[in-house]
Amino acid sequence: MRKEIIIVGFGHGTDAVISTLTREHSNYSIKIFTQEALPGYHKPPLSKEFLSGSLSKERIFFRNPEFLKKHKIEVFLSCPVKKIHANTKHIELSNGDKHPFDALIIATGSVPRTLDSIQNPYHLHNLNDAELLKKKKINKLGIIGAGFIGMEAASSLAHSVKEIKIFERASRALESACHADIANILTKSLVTSGVQIELNCLIESVKEADKKTILKTSDQTYELDHVLTCIGNYTDTSIVDTAEININRGFMINNFCETSAKDIYAIGDCSEYQNPFNQRYEVTTSISHATHQGQIAARNILGIESKMNKIPWFWSNQGNHRLQMMGYTQSENEFKSIKTNEDSLTKIYSHKSRVIGFQSLNNPIHFAKLKKVMDEHYTNVETIKIEHLF
Ligand SMILES: Cc1cc2nc3c(=O)[nH]c(=O)nc-3n(C[C@H](O)[C@H](O)[C@H](O)COP(=O)(O)OP(=O)(O)OC[C@H]3O[C@@H](n4cnc5c(N)ncnc54)[C@H](O)[C@@H]3O)c2cc1C
Known part of the structure; x- marks a missing residue:
C-alpha cells in the first residue's frame, strides 16, 4: 500500500521535496496543503523582475499542472493547516477536515513583521x-x-x-x-x-x-x-503543540531535518538548525537553504540517510548590481577586501585563519571561486583555510 506524505506549504522547500521524491520513484502518495490560492511559485522575482515588469506571471510558477497530475501529487489550494497532531499523525484544516499521514514536512516559510503603530500594513511577501x-x-x-x-x-x-x-x-x-x-x-x-x-x-x-x-x-x-x-520576518509556530514538537524561533531540527517528533520534518525559513560555524541554532532565509533542506528531508523519508552538507548562500539584485553572499559574515571577522573596480567589491571573513564567509558585489568569478572552497569544506569547516583561496 502507498504511504501518505503530507507537506504543509508550497514554497521553495516543498518544490525541492517533490523533485527528489518524484526522481527517486517513491512509493509515497503526496498531498500538499497551501494557504495560498495558487500553486507554488518563485519568490525572489516578486521584488525584482516580476515587480519591474520584465518577467510575466506565467513564468514564475515552479510546476505546470501536467507535472503534478503525472506524479499524482494532490495540491489543496486555499487550505491553511490549522493544527498538526504529531502523536496521532494527522493534520486538521480550518474547516475541521482531518488527513492522516505516515510522514509530514513542515514547510510554512515565514510571516512578515509589522509594527503596532501601522494601521492595515502592506507587505511584499507573496x-x-x-x-x-x-x-x-x-x-x-x-x-x-x-x-x-x-x-x-x-x-x-x-x-x-x-x-x-x-x-x-x-x-x-x-x-x-x-x-x-x-x-x-x-x-x-x-x-x-x-x-x-x-x-x-x-x-x-x-x-x-x-x-x-x-x-x-x-x-x-x-x-x-x-x-x-519591509522590516523582516518571523516563524509562526502556532500550528504545532509545543508538548509534541520542540520550537524556539522556528521548528527545531537536527542535521537530518527531523523535528523532535517521529516522522515529522521541518525545512526552509521555518526551521531552526545548528550553524556549523558557531554551533548556535539559527533560522536562515534563503532559497539555497530551503532547497537543500527539502532534498535532505525527502531523502531521509525515502530511507536514504542524508545529512545537511551545504552552506546556505543568498543573492540580491538591485538595478544593475548583483550581490552574492555565503556563510558567516559579521564585520568583526572581516579579513580581506578586494576591489576590482568602482562597483565590484568582495569582502572575505575569517576566524582563526579559516574562511567563514564572504560577500561579493558584481563579481561572479570571486563568488564562484569562494563558493567552491566553502562547498568542498562543509563537512569540516575547521579545515577551510585562507591559503585555499589564493
Ligand atoms: C520578495 C522576496 C524576495 C526574496 N528574494 C530572495 C533572493 O533573492 N534570494 C534568496 O535566497 N531568497 C530570497 N527570498 C527568500 C526566499 O523566498 C525564502 O527563503 C524561501 O521562499 C523559503 O522557502 P520555504 O519553502 O521555506 O518557504 P516559502 O517559499 O515562503 O513557502 C511557504 C509557503 O507556506 C504557506 N503556508 C504558511 N503557513 C501555512 C499553513 N498553516 N498551511 C498551509 N500553507 C501555509 C505560505 O503561504 C507559503 O506559500 C525572498 C523572499 C521574498 C518574500
Whole structure:
C-alpha cells in the first residue's frame, strides 16, 4: 500500500521535496496543503523582475499542472493547516477536515513583521502583495525598512513610481545584512535613480485617510499613496503543540531535518538548525537553504540517510548590481577586501585563519571561486583555510 506524505506549504522547500521524491520513484502518495490560492511559485522575482515588469506571471510558477497530475501529487489550494497532531499523525484544516499521514514536512516559510503603530500594513511577501503593488496607481510610495526587500522593491519600481522614500531606523541601509562599503555602493546607486532614503528615522504611525496614507515620523508627516512595510520576518509556530514538537524561533531540527517528533520534518525559513560555524541554532532565509533542506528531508523519508552538507548562500539584485553572499559574515571577522573596480567589491571573513564567509558585489568569478572552497569544506569547516583561496 502507498504511504501518505503530507507537506504543509508550497514554497521553495516543498518544490525541492517533490523533485527528489518524484526522481527517486517513491512509493509515497503526496498531498500538499497551501494557504495560498495558487500553486507554488518563485519568490525572489516578486521584488525584482516580476515587480519591474520584465518577467510575466506565467513564468514564475515552479510546476505546470501536467507535472503534478503525472506524479499524482494532490495540491489543496486555499487550505491553511490549522493544527498538526504529531502523536496521532494527522493534520486538521480550518474547516475541521482531518488527513492522516505516515510522514509530514513542515514547510510554512515565514510571516512578515509589522509594527503596532501601522494601521492595515502592506507587505511584499507573496504574489498577491506584488500584484497589488503593480496594479495600484502609486505616485508617492513609502517603504519602511532599508533591508534587502525594501531596497530591491525601491530599485524595481524606481522607473515607474514618481516618488519613493525609504524610512530606515538605522544609520545606514542594509545594516544587519551586509558590509557598509557594499551597502554604500547600493545606496548611492538607488539615490542616483531618484529614490530618497531617510535614515535614523522612527515611525510614529501610519494611518489611512481619504484614499491617502499618512505616515508620521518623530519629526515629520508625509502624505503618501501607499506604504510598504519591509522590516523582516518571523516563524509562526502556532500550528504545532509545543508538548509534541520542540520550537524556539522556528521548528527545531537536527542535521537530518527531523523535528523532535517521529516522522515529522521541518525545512526552509521555518526551521531552526545548528550553524556549523558557531554551533548556535539559527533560522536562515534563503532559497539555497530551503532547497537543500527539502532534498535532505525527502531523502531521509525515502530511507536514504542524508545529512545537511551545504552552506546556505543568498543573492540580491538591485538595478544593475548583483550581490552574492555565503556563510558567516559579521564585520568583526572581516579579513580581506578586494576591489576590482568602482562597483565590484568582495569582502572575505575569517576566524582563526579559516574562511567563514564572504560577500561579493558584481563579481561572479570571486563568488564562484569562494563558493567552491566553502562547498568542498562543509563537512569540516575547521579545515577551510585562507591559503585555499589564493
Ligand atoms: C520578495 C522576496 C524576495 C526574496 N528574494 C530572495 C533572493 O533573492 N534570494 C534568496 O535566497 N531568497 C530570497 N527570498 C527568500 C526566499 O523566498 C525564502 O527563503 C524561501 O521562499 C523559503 O522557502 P520555504 O519553502 O521555506 O518557504 P516559502 O517559499 O515562503 O513557502 C511557504 C509557503 O507556506 C504557506 N503556508 C504558511 N503557513 C501555512 C499553513 N498553516 N498551511 C498551509 N500553507 C501555509 C505560505 O503561504 C507559503 O506559500 C525572498 C523572499 C521574498 C518574500
